[in-house]
Amino acid sequence: MTRSVWLKADGDVGDWERRKERIVAGLEAGVDWVLVDETDVARVRDLGDVNVAAFRADADLVEDAEPEGTTADAYVVGKNGEGDGTVDLPPDFSGSADLSTLRRDGDAPQGAYVRIFDEEYEGFAEAAADEAEYTIVVAEDWTIIPLENLIARIGSETDLIAGVTTAEEAQTAFETLEIGADGVLLDADSPDEIRATCEVRDAADREHLELQYAEVTAVERTGMADRVCVDTGSLMEGDEGMLVGSMSRGLFFVHAETAESPYVASRPFRVNAGAVHAYARSPGGGTQYLSELASGDEVQVVDTDGDTREVVVGRVKIEKRPMFRVQAEVEAEEGVDRIETLLQNAETIKIHTREGRTAVTDLEAGDEVLVYYEDVARHFGEAVEESIIEK
Numbered sequence: 001m002t003r004s005v006w007l008k009a010d011g012d013v014g015d016w017e018r019r020k021e022r023i024v025a026g027l028e029a030g031v032d033w034v035l036v037d038e039t040d041v042a043r044v045r046d047l048g049d050v051n052v053a054a055f056r057a058d059a060d061l062v063e064d065a066e067p068e069g070t071t072a073d074a075y076v077v078g079k080n081g082e083g084d085g086t087v088d089l090p091p092d093f094s095g096s097a098d099l100s101t102l103r104r105d106g107d108a109p110q111g112a113y114v115r116i117f118d119e120e121y122e123g124f125a126e127a128a129a130d131e132a133e134y135t136i137v138v139a140e141d142w143t144i145i146p147l148e149n150l151i152a153r154i155g156s157e158t159d160l161i162a163g164v165t166t167a168e169e170a171q172t173a174f175e176t177l178e179i180g181a182d183g184v185l186l187d188a189d190s191p192d193e194i195r196a197t198c199e200v201r202d203a204a205d206r207e208h209l210e211l212q213y214a215e216v217t218a219v220e221r222t223g224m225a226d227r228v229c230v231d232t233g234s235l236m237e238g239d240e241g242m243l244v245g246s247m248s249r250g251l252f253f254v255h256a257e258t259a260e261s262p263y264v265a266s267r268p269f270r271v272n273a274g275a276v277h278a279y280a281r282s283p284g285g286g287t288q289y290l291s292e293l294a295s296g297d298e299v300q301v302v303d304t305d306g307d308t309r310e311v312v313v314g315r316v317k318i319e320k321r322p323m324f325r326v327q328a329e330v331e332a333e334e335g336v337d338r339i340e341t342l343l344q345n346a347e348t349i350k351i352h353t354r355e356g357r358t359a360v361t362d363l364e365a366g367d368e369v370l371v372y373y374e375d376v377a378r379h380f381g382e383a384v385e386e387s388i389i390e391k
Contacts (some may be wrong), residue, residue: 003201004032004183012039025191029198042070055079077101078113102131109133116146129158138163138186148186151177159184167196174204209306213368214328222325226276228290228342229317235268239303242271243281243372250339251281253370255350272349275342283310304352330373
């Protein structure tokens with residue numbers, strides 16, 4: 001599941017200057033959506049590139065007559081209507097203007113906005129979810145119980161967006177029932193709170209990998225090969241690196257160049273990842289050849305505990321360098337399996353052993369190195385149920 005952060009910036013927030021400050025803070029923090037009144041869509045477009053959702057009071061969702069730049073990416077009904085309690089809910093929701101609007105055909109995705117005052121409004125949110133692509137729910141007094149009920153009842157046909165006012169509430173929303181909301185609608189001015197909420201979203205999306213140790217059985221010089229340095233647009237920590245290897249089922253943990261050296265300065269944005277043929281693990285569990293990476297691609301960074309995050313490639317450097325072949329054996333379900341990779345013959349290339357960060361030039365048979373092992377075959381980087389022999 002990919003989580004999202006929506007930022008509330010409609011007229012209820014205050015005048016345009018206040019709304020503008022909130023929106024700018026959201027753009028800088030990396031929010032996914034900004035929710036505004038329909039009259040502010042063009043203003044948001046002028047501030048930056050972000051998905052814009054707009055409250056629309058009328059039932060006309062035809063956009064042909066709208067000037068260029070004023071069309072929202074999604075339209076939301078419920079404000080100043082039945083969804084927020086301005087208009088009473090009809091019996092059994094028959095004759096609901098909000099639901100009728102959601103059922104109308106339109107080019108833009110549609111969303112429903114519902115404030116949860118009691119069980120009746122829970123039911124209305126559930127009914128709206130059958131029609132809406134996005135269902136935004138803002139609980140008034142009770143917050144956890146209505147969200148639990150809606151997560152349990154609403155299927156995958158809609159994205160459930162929970163109203164929150166802090167990053168702490170956002171974390172709870174993402175963790176409720178171990179499934180969590182698809183997104184949160186944040187109502188906060190503080191740039192720090194907005195940034196922290198986006199960080200909570202990122203943490204909720206991150207994959208955790210079970211890393212293990214494999215015993216090194218051979219380290220040998222192989223001559224020259226085309227080596228790939230992956231320079232990312234982010235600074236990495238001392239315990240972070242990438243997973244790379246000659247066999248997609250067994251990837252070696254290679255540290256980023258965060259350590260100081262008597263010979264070269266640290267480059268904490270770089271992973272000297274190995275030869276062009278090698279696989280690197282990518283976000284979502286696939287793999288990519290190192291030779292195919294290019295500026296703008298996303299790669300997966302992992303730390304020694306197995307926690308991952310995604311970073312953008314800024315540059316890839318491919319140069320001829322002397323290499324080592326590192327071979328190791330890992331415990332698998334059907335016995336011991338052999339995995340290997342090619343790494344540059346240089347003191348600055350570090351892998352992780354039981355003793356910690358270790359230069360590949362100091363690596364010996366019998367050492368145990370950190371790896372990620374997944375006993376599956378891959379076709380074009382995707383896991384498949386197929387028998388493939390890699391040597």
